[in-house]
Structure formats: structure tokens, C-alpha cells
Amino acid sequence: MKRPSSVEVEVIELPRAYQAVASSISRKVMSGEWAVGASLPGEWALAEAFGVTRSTVREAIRVLEQEGLLVRPRGTKQLIVNAPTGVHVSSRMTAAIILQQVTFLELWETMMAIEPAAAEAAARHATPNQLASLEENQRLTAKALRNPSKLLELDLAFMNGIAEASGNRALVLCRSAISDLLYRAFLPVLRRAPAGERLFVAHQHILAALKERDPEKARRWMERHCVDFRRGYERAGLDINLPVPRLERTA
Known part of the structure; x- marks a missing residue:
């Protein structure tokens, strides 16, 4: 053979x-x-x-x-x-997103699928303590409109608070890395004069919808907020088709 x-x-x-x-x-x-x-x-x-x-x-x-x-x-x-937390999930996803050069547009499209759903669920399930925390966030945001870095921190906390208020742990875990990278890429936009005010107004309407227990209104205003988020990015001269920025180097 x-x-x-x-x-x-x-x-x-x-x-x-x-x-x-x-x-x-x-x-x-x-x-x-x-x-x-x-x-x-x-x-x-x-x-x-x-x-x-x-x-x-x-x-x-x-x-x-x-x-x-x-x-x-x-x-x-x-x-x-131990049961892994969002921090553990986020670190692994962050590495994958950055190294695979995922674009701002891809993250934004994911944001459009997740954030309105989170707001809708939060309108149904938010507890009084969670609503109070979001109100405190708004109070601090009103004082930080001329401080882009602080405003970014408060914006991320507000959106994370809504996700937590949704009562959906799967949603919270899925958005952890995406939201952190996406919102931190938004810092150049917040340095533009009207961006902080527009963000504050959108948060006010979203919070009002949560307090009114109006899921449709909460979803609608979150969708508007996400669309405005993208418009601000483009108006700042940033290319939505480029990969999201890498994390800053540490000394």
C-alpha cells in the first residue's frame, strides 16, 4: 500500500x-x-x-x-x-474591546440598545433610595457644569445608577465595560460650552419620568439623550468610525 x-x-x-x-x-x-x-x-x-x-x-x-x-x-x-462582580467582567471586556479596536459607533449602537431599556425598567423598579441617589447626583451636576472632568464622573454615575435601578443584573453586567469606555471618550465633548447644560436637562427629564413611573417617557428621553450624545461627539470633530481611545498610561 x-x-x-x-x-x-x-x-x-x-x-x-x-x-x-x-x-x-x-x-x-x-x-x-x-x-x-x-x-x-x-x-x-x-x-x-x-x-x-x-x-x-x-x-x-x-x-x-x-x-x-x-x-x-x-x-x-x-x-x-465567589460570584464575580461587574468589575471583574468589565476588566476583561475592556481589554477585548480595546485590543479588537472596537469603534465609537459600535459602542454607541450598543448603547442605543441597552440604555433606553435600562431607563424603561428603572421607571418600573427604582426604589425610593435609588431615586434619592439620582436626585443627589443631579444636585451635584448642577454645580459642576463648568467642570468637564467632574461632569463626566457624575454623568457616568447617573447612568450607572439607572442601570442599577433597573433591577436587571444581566443588563448591569453587560453594560459595565461598554459604558465606561464610551462615556470616558465623551470628555472632549463636555469641554464645549452647551454640552453640560444639555446633559443636565436630559437627566432632569429622565429622572422626572422615573419618579412619575412612566416607562415610555423614560425610554423616549433616554433615546433622545443617546442621540444627542452621538451628535455632540460628531460636532466636536471626532470620528465615530475610529476605535475608542485606549486607556491612559500609568506612571
């Missing part, structure tokens, strides 16, 4: 030991076998169970701590299964 002179195949890349351990622990957590709040065995016990070295287990734990699946309570060495 004649054999082929050459064989074209793809090289099989096997995961490193620490990656295999991290994946195994992650599967146990995601399946519910190891529930949130449960204590994990010590590093030596895990190393023996997986048949690897303690240093391999430590590297796997480091990865899972970064992902938010494991935490160590302050002052202890005990590992606890």
Missing part, C-alpha cells in the same frame, strides 16, 4: 497544567458542585488531588482570583468560592 509522502495536520496545543487545573475548578464552580461561599481545600490538598505541584495550583488560583471566582478574606489564607 502506497503511503502519502507528507501529511498536513494542525499542531495540537495542549493546555498547560495550571490552565487545566483552573478549568477544572471553574467547571466545579459553574456546575454548582462547589457553591458560592464554599471553602476550598488547601493548596497542598488540591495539588495532591490534581496530581500536580503546589506551584501549579498557586498559578491556577491566581488566574481564578483575577477572574473573581475565588477570593481570600482579609487576614486569612482560606480560599472561598
Whole structure:
């Protein structure tokens, strides 16, 4: 029988030991076998169970701590299964968005799908404390109209507050990285004279709709706010088809 002179195949890349351990622990957590709040065995016990070295287990734990699946309570060495927060989700999504060079337009289109839905849900579910927090945000915003950096911080807090008031945790997690990158790219717009006033007025109408428990009005004003957001970006001479700015370098 004649054999082929050459064989074209793809090289099989096997995961490193620490990656295999991290994946195994992650599967146990995601399946519910190891529930949130449960204590994990010590590093030596895990190393023996997986048949690897303690240093391999430590590297796997480091990865899972970064992902938010494991935490160590302050002052202890005990590992606890944890439910990742928006911070953990946001950091990974932020890296993907920046490195894949996602454009402002793509983020804005996502914003148009998420923010009006958040406002509509918030009109139904916002608690008195959440509404009071948004009112306090507006009070501070009125004092910061000539301070673009502070205004940006308050705008992001206002929009995050509406998302929280929606009562939809999936929505909050999905928008965490998107909103942070998108709104921070808006700083050059807020340096233009009328931008702060327009933002303040839009927030006033959105907040009024939430207090009136009017979902349609809340959605409508949030849609207007998002459209105005894009117009301001374009009027500032910024190209919506360019990738969102990278994060500032730290010293």
C-alpha cells in the first residue's frame, strides 16, 4: 500500500497544567458542585488531588482570583468560592474591546440598545433610595457644569445608577465595560460650552419620568439623550468610525 509522502495536520496545543487545573475548578464552580461561599481545600490538598505541584495550583488560583471566582478574606489564607462582580467582567471586556479596536459607533449602537431599556425598567423598579441617589447626583451636576472632568464622573454615575435601578443584573453586567469606555471618550465633548447644560436637562427629564413611573417617557428621553450624545461627539470633530481611545498610561 502506497503511503502519502507528507501529511498536513494542525499542531495540537495542549493546555498547560495550571490552565487545566483552573478549568477544572471553574467547571466545579459553574456546575454548582462547589457553591458560592464554599471553602476550598488547601493548596497542598488540591495539588495532591490534581496530581500536580503546589506551584501549579498557586498559578491556577491566581488566574481564578483575577477572574473573581475565588477570593481570600482579609487576614486569612482560606480560599472561598465567589460570584464575580461587574468589575471583574468589565476588566476583561475592556481589554477585548480595546485590543479588537472596537469603534465609537459600535459602542454607541450598543448603547442605543441597552440604555433606553435600562431607563424603561428603572421607571418600573427604582426604589425610593435609588431615586434619592439620582436626585443627589443631579444636585451635584448642577454645580459642576463648568467642570468637564467632574461632569463626566457624575454623568457616568447617573447612568450607572439607572442601570442599577433597573433591577436587571444581566443588563448591569453587560453594560459595565461598554459604558465606561464610551462615556470616558465623551470628555472632549463636555469641554464645549452647551454640552453640560444639555446633559443636565436630559437627566432632569429622565429622572422626572422615573419618579412619575412612566416607562415610555423614560425610554423616549433616554433615546433622545443617546442621540444627542452621538451628535455632540460628531460636532466636536471626532470620528465615530475610529476605535475608542485606549486607556491612559500609568506612571
